[in-house]
Amino acid sequence: MLAEVSALLAPVAAAIGYSSYKARQFEHAYPNIGELTDIGGYRMNAVHIRRPDAADLPPLVFIHGASGNLLDQAGAFREPLEGRAEMLFVDRPGHGYSERGGPENALPSGQADAIAKLMEKRGIEKAVIIGHSFGGAIAAAFGVRHPDKTAGLLFLAPASHPWPGGIDWYYHVATTPVVGWLFNHALVVPLGLHRLERGTVNVFRPNPRPLDYVARTGPSLVLRPRAFYNNATDFKRLHEYLTANAPHYSEISAPSVIITGDKDEIVWEHLHSRGLSRDIRGSELVTIKGVGHKPDYLATDVAIAAIEKIAGKPRNLAAIARKAEERLAGSSTNQTLGTMPPSIVCSAP
Numbered sequence: 001m002l003a004e005v006s007a008l009l010a011p012v013a014a015a016i017g018y019s020s021y022k023a024r025q026f027e028h029a030y031p032n033i034g035e036l037t038d039i040g041g042y043r044m045n046a047v048h049i050r051r052p053d054a055a056d057l058p059p060l061v062f063i064h065g066a067s068g069n070l071l072d073q074a075g076a077f078r079e080p081l082e083g084r085a086e087m088l089f090v091d092r093p094g095h096g097y098s099e100r101g102g103p104e105n106a107l108p109s110g111q112a113d114a115i116a117k118l119m120e121k122r123g124i125e126k127a128v129i130i131g132h133s134f135g136g137a138i139a140a141a142f143g144v145r146h147p148d149k150t151a152g153l154l155f156l157a158p159a160s161h162p163w164p165g166g167i168d169w170y171y172h173v174a175t176t177p178v179v180g181w182l183f184n185h186a187l188v189v190p191l192g193l194h195r196l197e198r199g200t201v202n203v204f205r206p207n208p209r210p211l212d213y214v215a216r217t218g219p220s221l222v223l224r225p226r227a228f229y230n231n232a233t234d235f236k237r238l239h240e241y242l243t244a245n246a247p248h249y250s251e252i253s254a255p256s257v258i259i260t261g262d263k264d265e266i267v268w269e270h271l272h273s274r275g276l277s278r279d280i281r282g283s284e285l286v287t288i289k290g291v292g293h294k295p296d297y298l299a300t301d302v303a304i305a306a307i308e309k310i311a312g313k314p315r316n317l318a319a320i321a322r323k324a325e326e327r328l329a330g331s332s333t334n335q336t337l338g339t340m341p342p343s344i345v346c347s348a349p
Contacts, residue, residue, distance in 0.1 A: 012182070012186055015185075015186035015187065015190070016185045016186050018189065018190070019185055019186060019187075019188070019189040019190070019225070020185075022189045022193070022223070023189065023223070023224040023225070026218070026220045026221050026223065026224060027221070027224075029218070029220070030069075030071065030218030030220070030221055032045060032096075032097040033047060033071075034046050034047045034048075034070060034089070034091065034096075034097060035047075035048065036097065036098075036099075037118060037121050037122070038121075039114060039117040039118050039121055040117060041101065041102075042093070042099040042100065042101040042102075043098065043099045044090065044091070044093065044098045044099070044114060044115075044117075044118045045070070045090075045091040045096055045097040045098040046070065046088050046089060046090045046091065046098075046118060046122070047070055047074060047078075047087075047088070047089040048086075048087070048088050048122055049078070049082070049085075049086060049087040049088075049089075050086060051085070051086035052083045052084070052085075052086075054083060054084075055083075055084060055085050055086065056084055056085075056311075057081070057084050057085035057128075057307060057308065057311050058085065058126065058127060058128055058151045058152075058311055059085060059086040059087070059088070059124045059126070059127035059128070059151070060077075060081065060085050060086070060087045060088070060127060060128050060130060060307065061087075061088045061090065061115065061119065061124070061127045061128070061129050061130065062074070062077060062087065062088065062089045062090065062130045062132075062135075063090055063092065063115065063129065063130065063131040063132070063135030063138050063139055064090070064091075064092065064095070064096075064132060064133075064134075064135050065132045065133030065134040065135050065159075066133060066134040066231055066234060066235065067219065067222045067231055068095065068096075068133075068217070068219070068222070069091050069095055069096030069097075069217070069218055069221050069222070070089040070090055070091045070096055071096075071216065071217045071218050072132070072217045072296075073089055073130070073132060073135075073296065074089040075213070075216045075217050075297075076296040076297050076300055076303075077089075077130075077296070077300065077303070077304075080300060080301075080304060081304065081307075086124065086127075088118070088119065088122060088124060088127070090115055090118065092111050092114075092115075092135070092138070093105035093110070093111050093114050093230075094226070094227065094230030094231075094233075094234075095222070095227060095230060095231065096221060096227075100226075100230055101114060106230075106233045106234060106237050107237055107241050108134075108137040108138045108140070108141040108238075108241060108245075109141045109145060109241070109245070111138045111141070112138050112139075112141035112142040112145055112146065113145065113146075115129075115138070115142065116142065116145075116146045116149055119149060124149075125149065126148070126149050126150065126151045127149065127150075127151055128151045128152040128153070128154060128307055128310050128311070129142050129143065129150060129152070129153050129154070130153075130154040130156065130303075130307070131153075131154070131155055131156065131158060132156040132157060132158075132296050133156070133157055133158065133159055133266075133267055133293065134159050134234065134238070135156075135158075136155045136156065136157070136158020136159055136160050136272070136276075137158065137159050137160055137238065137241070137242065139153050139154075139155060139158070140153070140155070140158070140160055140245075140249055140252070140276070141245065143249075143252040143254050143256070143280075144245075144248045144249070144251050144252055147252075147253060147254065150254040151254065151255075151310070151311075152254050152255040152256065152257075152307075152310030152311070153252065153254050153255070153256040153257070153280075153310075154256075154257050154259070154303065154306050154307060154310065155256070155257070155258040155259065155273070155276055156259050156260075156295050156296045156303060157259070157260050157261065157264055157266075157267050157269070157272075157273070157293050157294070157295055157296075158258065158260075158267065158272055158273060158276060159238070159242075159267045159272055160242065160246065160249070160272045160273075160275060160276050161242055161246050161271055161272050161275040161276075162239050162242045162243040162246065163239070163268065163271060163272075166239075167235050167236065167238075167239075168235075170183075170188075170191075170232070171231075171232040171235045171236055172232075172236070174188070174228055174229055174232035175229065175232050175233055175236055180229065180232075181225075184225040184226075184228050184229050185225045188223050188225065188228045189223050192220070192222075192223040192228075193220070193223070196214070196219060196220060197214075199219075200213060200214055200219055202266075203266065203292075203293055203294060204292055204293070204294050204297070204298070205263075205265065205292050205293075206263050206290070206292055207290070207291060207292055207294070207298050207328065210297060213297070246275070246279065249276065249279035249280050250279055250280070250281065252279075252280045252281075253281075255282070255309075255310045256276075256280045256282070256283035256284070256310075257283065257284045257285075257286065257306040257309065257310060257317065258273045258276050258277055258283060258284070258285045258286065259273075259286045259288065259295045259299065259302055259303055259306060260272075260273035260285070260286070260287055260288070260291075260295065261287070261288050261289075261290070261291025261292050261293065261294075261295055261298070261299075262287050262288070262289050262290070262291070263289075263290055263291060263292045264291070264292050264293045265292065265293070266292070266293040267293060269287065273285060273287070284306075284309075284317060286302060286306065286317045286318065286321050287321075288302065288321050288324055288325060288328075289325050290325060290328055290329070291325075291328065298324075298328060299321070299324045299328075301320065301323075301324060302317065302320050302321050302324050305317055305320045
């Protein structure tokens, strides 16, 4: 009997050991480039770019999507906006190198409150809040709950409204007591590494993924057991949260721009982006033809123009979007890997 139990436990122990080893490797490959700040019982991680002398834009706060970390939005925006604004690239609670905090941080409202506290600690009174994908739900919550801190809102392929259907099976498994712990500590790493390439390609579909995207943004960090559990918990709570809170978007008064691609197969633009445009009075919807779920990378110039417009500069976003479409027209419009649902390591919603 003992031999049989040992034979059963040995591969499980080996898988847990392998996953622990790989998690350390992920952190070695993508060490924390931010700074941890205590915001009241737990620490939030962020890269804070101080206000430059020649700044012509208000402070900017960037919120990444699901399965991501601050490297994603920093990779898109830090360099082109360097010298123009104070910037805060945030690891959401329980993601990247931020600690989770209390159970309220499983909801966009709690994460929005955490970011507001971090802004206070960092001396940022008011900012344009930029949210990609899942980060869009948090940006919307921020606009509702913290209007005094909101100079404007920029939504990039946002997840903002309840959707028909459910979520992927592994998020249910990951949050199940006992079984979830074993799954997160033994199986997530090998499964995730197997699917990482296709998962990141699918996030950009139908557009080509930048060749250095994986190397620059550290998507494997989400495969660490605690991070994956937090990510799964966020997903499980999102639909119910959006059902209850989407009706409050009409309370948002800050200048708002929504940028989406018409080929987004991960967060449907007709449901989410158009819904936000309908619900936020005076908001502007910019739809970029041929673009999937990553307008932050594929149309960074349009996003920056939107930030400039929110800051009061005259910008014709529709005309700038058409120029972006022309630029992208020569790029590959399809991938050869075949269609599949979002991967275990994709950044959406």
